[in-house]
Amino acid sequence: MKIVAFNGSPRVEGNTEILLKEALRIIRDAGHEIILFNLNLMNIRPCQDCGGCDNTGQCIIDDDMTEVYDAIREGQRFILASPVFFFGLSAQAKTMIDRTQAFWCEKYLLKRPIPEGPYGRKGLLIVVGGMKKEIGIQCSEETAKAFFRTISVPVHETVSFLGVDSKGAILDVPDAFKKIEDAVKRLLL
Numbered sequence: 257m258k259i260v261a262f263n264g265s266p267r268v269e270g271n272t273e274i275l276l277k278e279a280l281r282i283i284r285d286a287g288h289e290i291i292l293f294n295l296n297l298m299n300i301r302p303c304q305d306c307g308g309c310d311n312t313g314q315c316i317i318d319d320d321m322t323e324v325y326d327a328i329r330e331g332q333r334f335i336l337a338s339p340v341f342f343f344g345l346s347a348q349a350k351t352m353i354d355r356t357q358a359f360w361c362e363k364y365l366l367k368r369p370i371p372e373g374p375y376g377r378k379g380l381l382i383v384v385g386g387m388k389k390e391i392g393i394q395c396s397e398e399t400a401k402a403f404f405r406t407i408s409v410p411v412h413e414t415v416s417f418l419g420v421d422s423k424g425a426i427l428d429v430p431d432a433f434k435k436i437e438d439a440v441k442r443l444l445l
């Protein structure tokens with residue numbers, strides 16, 4: 257299968273990246289193809305609400321989203337990984353998500369959802385928050401759910417960690433990798 261992964265964290269070797277790398281290691285070992293987008297390194301303009309995609313489902317902005325659109329169409333499994341920033345997903349993740357408004361138009365206005373394909377389409381959300389407040393996870397979950405449904409991913413699972421703040425602190429969470437491993441195995445079913 258083709259697995260499309262989004263790293264929404266700007267922190268190199270931070271908690272999100274550590275968890276995502278572990279997930280991708282398992283996926284690679286299982287022989288699947290991975291397309292990884294490090295959103296912080298990409299040139300993706302925020303949605304301009306210009307209406308350019310309303311009648312076509314095609315965004316008219318020419319930037320790095322073009323390769324994301326292609327990958328979303330071709331992929332069968334999707335991983336969105338992000339830290340909690342101000343009680344929601346990072347700006348890097350949210351900016352990419354807003355640009356999938358083109359898929360929203362295609363699915364809901366033009367009634368052309370992305371076909372399921374032979375393996376179906378499933379998602380995994382990985383979220384890490386420094387605080388111990390659930391609200392950051394809940395807000396991230398709502399946004400991610402809207403994202404997954406928009407790109408015709410009908411089911412997803414969420415793996416979240418609270419109270420993990422300093423760089424690399426996730427390595428001190430005893431069951432973190434086990435949680436990721438279990439979720440990835442279900443993702444690949």
Ligand SMILES: Cc1cc2nc3c(=O)[nH]c(=O)nc-3n(C[C@H](O)[C@H](O)[C@H](O)COP(=O)(O)O)c2cc1C
Pocket residue numbers: 265266267269270271272273338339340341342343344384385386387388389392419420421422423424
């Ligand atoms: C701009 C900014 C905003 C943040 N806001 C929150 C927040 O609202 N809730 C929370 O739990 N943690 C918040 N944090 C802490 C991060 O979620 C935490 O440090 C996380 O481990 C970062 O993941 P990373 O290492 O993958 O970047 C914030 C951190 C930054 C830099």
